Structures are given as C-alpha cells and as structure tokens.
Amino acid sequence: MTRGEVGPHPDRTGAAATPELVAAVRDRLAATGQDPDPPGVARAVRDVGGVLGREELGRVVRAVRDELLGAGPLQPLLEAPDVTDVLVEGGRVWVDRGCGLERVPVDVGGPERVRALAVRLAAAGGQRLDDAAPVVDARLPDGTRLHAVLPPVAEPGTLLSLRVHRPGGYSLGDLVRLGAVAPVVEQVLRALVARRANLVVSGATGTGKTTLLAALLSLVPGDERIVCIEEAAELRPDHPHVVRLVARRPNVEGAGEIDLAALVRHALRMRPDRVVLGECRGADVREVLSALNTGHDGGCVTLHANAVADVPARLEALGALAGMTPRAVAAQAASALDAVVHLRRTAGIRHVAEVAAVSGGADGLVVDRVLACGPRGELEVGAAWPVVARRWGLDPVVT
Numbered sequence: 001m002t003r004g005e006v007g008p009h010p011d012r013t014g015a016a017a018t019p020e021l022v023a024a025v026r027d028r029l030a031a032t033g034q035d036p037d038p039p040g041v042a043r044a045v046r047d048v049g050g051v052l053g054r055e056e057l058g059r060v061v062r063a064v065r066d067e068l069l070g071a072g073p074l075q076p077l078l079e080a081p082d083v084t085d086v087l088v089e090g091g092r093v094w095v096d097r098g099c100g101l102e103r104v105p106v107d108v109g110g111p112e113r114v115r116a117l118a119v120r121l122a123a124a125g126g127q128r129l130d131d132a133a134p135v136v137d138a139r140l141p142d143g144t145r146l147h148a149v150l151p152p153v154a155e156p157g158t159l160l161s162l163r164v165h166r167p168g169g170y171s172l173g174d175l176v177r178l179g180a181v182a183p184v185v186e187q188v189l190r191a192l193v194a195r196r197a198n199l200v201v202s203g204a205t206g207t208g209k210t211t212l213l214a215a216l217l218s219l220v221p222g223d224e225r226i227v228c229i230e231e232a233a234e235l236r237p238d239h240p241h242v243v244r245l246v247a248r249r250p251n252v253e254g255a256g257e258i259d260l261a262a263l264v265r266h267a268l269r270m271r272p273d274r275v276v277l278g279e280c281r282g283a284d285v286r287e288v289l290s291a292l293n294t295g296h297d298g299g300c301v302t303l304h305a306n307a308v309a310d311v312p313a314r315l316e317a318l319g320a321l322a323g324m325t326p327r328a329v330a331a332q333a334a335s336a337l338d339a340v341v342h343l344r345r346t347a348g349i350r351h352v353a354e355v356a357a358v359s360g361g362a363d364g365l366v367v368d369r370v371l372a373c374g375p376r377g378e379l380e381v382g383a384a385w386p387v388v389a390r391r392w393g394l395d396p397v398v399t
C-alpha cells in the first residue's frame with residue numbers, strides 16, 4: 001500500500017506531537033481531571049512545558065483524544081472509510097480494506113502498551129480483560145466489535161481483532177447505483193416489502209446483510225412501527241418509527257443477561273407492525289419462526305449462510321440449539337418465510353447474488369432459487385420464476 005493512505009495519519013506524525021509529549025499530556029489530564037477538549041489540552045501542554053503552534057496543538061488534541069477515548073494509534077485506521085478490519089498481533093498491525101489483509105506501518109508501542117490498549121478497549125465495551133479473564137468479545141460504544149486475547153493464552157503477544165461497524169446509510173437506490181442490486185432484483189425487493197413478505201437476508205460476514213436490511217426497512221411505509229432486535233444497535237433505517245431492543249450480556253457475576261430470544265418475545269407485546277431480528281444466530285431462531293408464524297408478517301432476519309441452498313441446513317442447525325427437530329424447523333420455516341435474498345462478495349464487490357422463494361414441500365422446506373445475479377449484472381432466471389413472480393405480483397417476463 002502507499003504510505004499515508006491508511007497508515008498513521010500523515011499530519012499526526014509531526015515532531016511536536018511526539019508519543020512522549022502525548023503521554024505526558026495524557027497523564028497531566030488524568031491527574032487534573034480535565035476533559036481532553038482543546039482548551040484543556042492546551043493547558044496541559046503548557047503545564048508540561050510544551051510550546052506548540054495552533055496546528056501542532058490540534059495534532060496533540062487529536063492524539064490525546066484518540067488515546068483517552070478512542071483506539072489510540074489504531075483510531076485513524078478505524079476511521080478510514082474503506083477499512084473493515086484491524087488486526088494487531090503483538091507489535092504488528094494489519095488491515096482489510098476489501099482486498100485481503102495488508103500490513104500497515106503503525107507504531108502501537110511495546111507489549112505493555114498493546115496490552116494496556118486492549119484492556120482499555122475492553123473496559124470501554126463494558127467487559128473485563130485481565131489474567132483471570134484473558135479473552136474478551138465486546139462491542140465498543142461506536143459499534144466496533146472487539147476481540148482480544150492476552151498472553152500467555154495469545155502467543156506471542158496480545159492479539160486484537162477489531163471489526164469496524166459501518167453499515168453505511170445506503171438506500172436501495174444507492175445499492176442499485178453501486179451495482180449491488182440488479183434492477184430486476186430491486187423490483188422484487190420493493191414488491192416483497194410492499195406485500196409484507198417475511199424475508200431472510202443471508203450471506204457471509206461482511207457481505208452487506210445489515211446494510212441491505214436497513215435499506216429495505218427504509219421502504220416500509222411511515223405509519224408502520226418497526227421493532228428491531230439486535231446484538232448491537234447497528235440498523236439505522238431511514239424510517240420515522242423504529243424502536244430498538246439491544247441484547248445485554250451477563251455481567252461478571254453471570255447475572256443480568258437479556259438474550260435475543262427473550263427480546264423477540266417482548267417485541268411481540270409492543271404492537272409491532274414489523275419484527276426484525278438483526279442477526280439470527282442461535283436458539284432465537286425458535287422465537288422468530290414462531291413469531292412469523294403467528295400473524296406477524298413483514299418480518300426480516302439476517303442469517304449467516306454461504307448460499308441459499310445452505311439456508312435450510314443452517315436453520316436446522318440453529319433450531320437444534322433450541323431443541324427443535326429438523327422436521328419441526330422445516331415445517332415452521334416453510335410456513336413462516338416467503339423469500340431469501342442472498343448476498344455475496346465477488347472480487348471485492350458486494351451484491352445480491354441469489355433470490356429464492358420459500359415454500360413447503362413433501363420434504364418440508366423448499367428454498368427455490370428463482371434469480372441468480374453475477375457481480376456485473378449477469379442474470380439467470382430459474383424455472384420457477386414465472387410462478388413465483390405472479391405470486392409476488394410481478395411481471396414474469398424479465399427484460
């Protein structure tokens with residue numbers, strides 16, 4: 001990569017904003033209890049004997065804020081618009097900007113500083129990280145997902161895996177313009193939302209499920225009430241009436257957990273017009289299928305799957321976690337769900353790759369692929385399309 005594109009911010013490496021000065025200013029702020037706002041930092045710089053110009057002071061303010069409130073030297077990476085993952089292994093830093101991992105020249109300091117950063121980030125996510133609890137999985141306040149492991153469990157040094165949360169504010173029209181949604185798929189999606197179909201948005205991690213789901217919910221008429229149930233408050237549909245229920249992990253004593261399944265049950269008592277499960281990933285599948293089978297239509301869930309053909313097996317596997325037999329899952333899913341919209345990332349391009357209709361058959365669940373789309377708009381129409389198109393109120397002739 002070219003230096004400066006994602007690496008340390010070029011104007012944050014000026015001589016005045018040395019790590020030593022930043023550390024001294026940080027300690028001074030901590031000692032005085034002063035907020036890291038520009039006047040506070042300016043005072044702290046003076047207190048520690050520094051003399052800075054306005055521009056350099058700006059750099060120190062930024063660096064101190066990143067250290068105290070953000071992810072320190074990793075913060076500029078987390079803010080780079082194309083970065084989805086930041087990984088630290090001991091002193092080495094890697095990012096994924098959509099084309100695989102790249103090493104970046106960021107100085108994260110020695111083992112103690114990396115460890116301190118991990119501990120501080122875990123605390124920002126409400127979790128504890130120390131020798132007694134050396135592994136943590138947390139959400140930072142901005143939605144970034146943090147996974148951290150301390151040595152000696154991690155070898156050779158502290159491991160940090162940060163997944164940036166940036167389900168962008170894309171409308172369905174934006175996704176069409178970006179080539180992520182073929183025009184015929186756009187028509188299908190609009191029809192499904194308007195018909196209050198129950199939808200599964202499937203795909204691997206980072207394929208744009210949450211982004212597409214938010215775009216679809218933005219199409220829901222403004223007089224409907226959407227209740228979103230999520231692990232972290234990610235979905236931001238452009239809609240006037242969205243309420244969010246966010247799951248809570250147990251505290252260190254193991255108390256206080258509110259899981260997704262419980263939240264789905266609560267959502268049903270909140271007069272929802274649409275129940276949305278941000279990500280169906282466990283025993284919550286039982287609650288959501290049962291909700292969608294009991295008159296709550298227009299519901300949506302996202303599901304981790306590699307292709308539409310894998311969706312039945314994936315639902316069965318999740319159902320097993322809830323003590324459901326494969327037959328029960330198939331029967332429930334066949335009557336609860338109407339369509340699967342599958343996303344894929346091909347050569348860095350995220351796009352809707354498959355649309356399938358869900359129905360019940362002799363073997364229980366039938367997920368019939370009716371449209372397949374390539375990353376450049378190539379379209380393949382399945383044999384069942386004409387029948388399904390009529391069922392969804394669409395023109396069966398695809399042009």
Ligand SMILES: Nc1ncnc2c1ncn2[C@@H]1O[C@H](COP(=O)(O)OP(=O)(O)O)[C@@H](O)[C@H]1O
Nearest residue numbers: 166167168180204205206207208209210211350
């Ligand atoms: N069509 C798209 N084009 C470009 N970037 C996208 C597109 N869809 C999603 N993204 C970006 O990809 C990342 C992952 O998207 P997200 O919706 O969170 O994926 P998932 O829910 O499948 O893990 C986000 O940074 C998001 O802004």
Ligand SMILES: [Mg+2]
Nearest residue numbers: 209210279302
């Ligand atoms: Mg997601």
